[in-house]
Amino acid sequence: xxxxxxxxxxxxxxxxxxxxxxxxxxxxxxxxxxxxxxxxxxxxxxxxxxxxxxxxxxxxxxxxxxxxxxxxxxxxxxxxxxxxxxxxxxxxxxxxxxxxxxxxxxxxxxxxxxx
Amino acid sequence: xxxxxxxxxxxxxxxxxxxxxxxxxxxxxxxxxxxxxxxxxxxxxxxxxxxxxxxxxxxxxxxxxxxxxxxxxxxxxxxxxxxxxxxxxxxxxxxxxxxxxxxxxxxxxxxxxxxxx
Numbered sequence: 001x002x003x004x005x006x007x008x009x010x011x012x013x014x015x016x017x018x019x020x021x022x023x024x025x026x027x028x029x030x031x032x033x034x035x036x037x038x039x040x041x042x043x044x045x046x047x048x049x050x051x052x053x054x055x056x057x058x059x060x061x062x063x064x065x066x067x068x069x070x071x072x073x074x075x076x077x078x079x080x081x082x083x084x085x086x087x088x089x090x091x092x093x094x095x096x097x098x099x100x101x102x103x104x105x106x107x108x109x110x111x112x113x114x115x
Numbered sequence: 116x117x118x119x120x121x122x123x124x125x126x127x128x129x130x131x132x133x134x135x136x137x138x139x140x141x142x143x144x145x146x147x148x149x150x151x152x153x154x155x156x157x158x159x160x161x162x163x164x165x166x167x168x169x170x171x172x173x174x175x176x177x178x179x180x181x182x183x184x185x186x187x188x189x190x191x192x193x194x195x196x197x198x199x200x201x202x203x204x205x206x207x208x209x210x211x212x213x214x215x216x217x218x219x220x221x222x223x224x225x226x227x228x229x230x231x232x
Contacts, residue, residue, distance in 0.1 A: 004158075033219065033220070035220075041225070042205055042224050042225050043159070043220070045219040045220060050217065055217040056217045056218070056219055058219065090159065092159075103149075103164060105161065106151075106158045106159040108157060
């Protein structure tokens with residue numbers, strides 16, 4: 001049973017560029033959440049997707065957007081990158097249909113460096 | 116609003132001695148509480164979960180946590196530390212019941228556990 005997978009593992013971009021990160025949820029899960037973890041801090045919630053719609057959003061600007069596909073996989077897009085966007089981006093999956101969205105399982109993350 | 120405070124940013128123990136990582140939470144309603152562990156350059160692994168069943172929750176790798184509503188605490192313990200326990204530990208709170216099933220995890224700032232030989 002594959003767990004949550006994310007790609008790429010590492011990414012280096014320059015200020016002003018755009019980036020797309022990808023996530024495949026754990027088998028049987030239908031909900032995907034994204035978190036940003038800056039160095040030395042706890043993860044911060046970005047947004048959550050279910051049935052291809054954004055259901056909840058944290059305190060992040062509109063430069064952060066996402067998408068969920070019919071197969072439940074998801075993308076996180078960040079436009080106009082800033083140095084402060086450098087962080088580990090974590091994807092987590094859970095199951096709303098099984099009424100267990102409060103238990104989220106995390107992928108290994110994508111390390112984004114903005115120069 | 117929910118929040119989590121981890122009372123120690125760093126904890127250092129000797130191998131074979133007990134571990135105590137402290138967490139206080141704030142929530143208007145009965146929350147779900149979790150402990151996650153993050154090893155260096157790795158993602159987050161679920162250690163254990165509390166969801167209003169037994170107040171003493173047992174997790175993986177010998178860890179357990181006790182939910183104390185009167186103290187709004189959810190401290191993580193382990194009787195005997197192992198070198199492989201060295202990692203960052205996060206206390207997490209969430210509230211699903213009043214958000215239509217959609218939720219977000221609210222993380223504490225983390226406690227770095229060092230284990231010395």
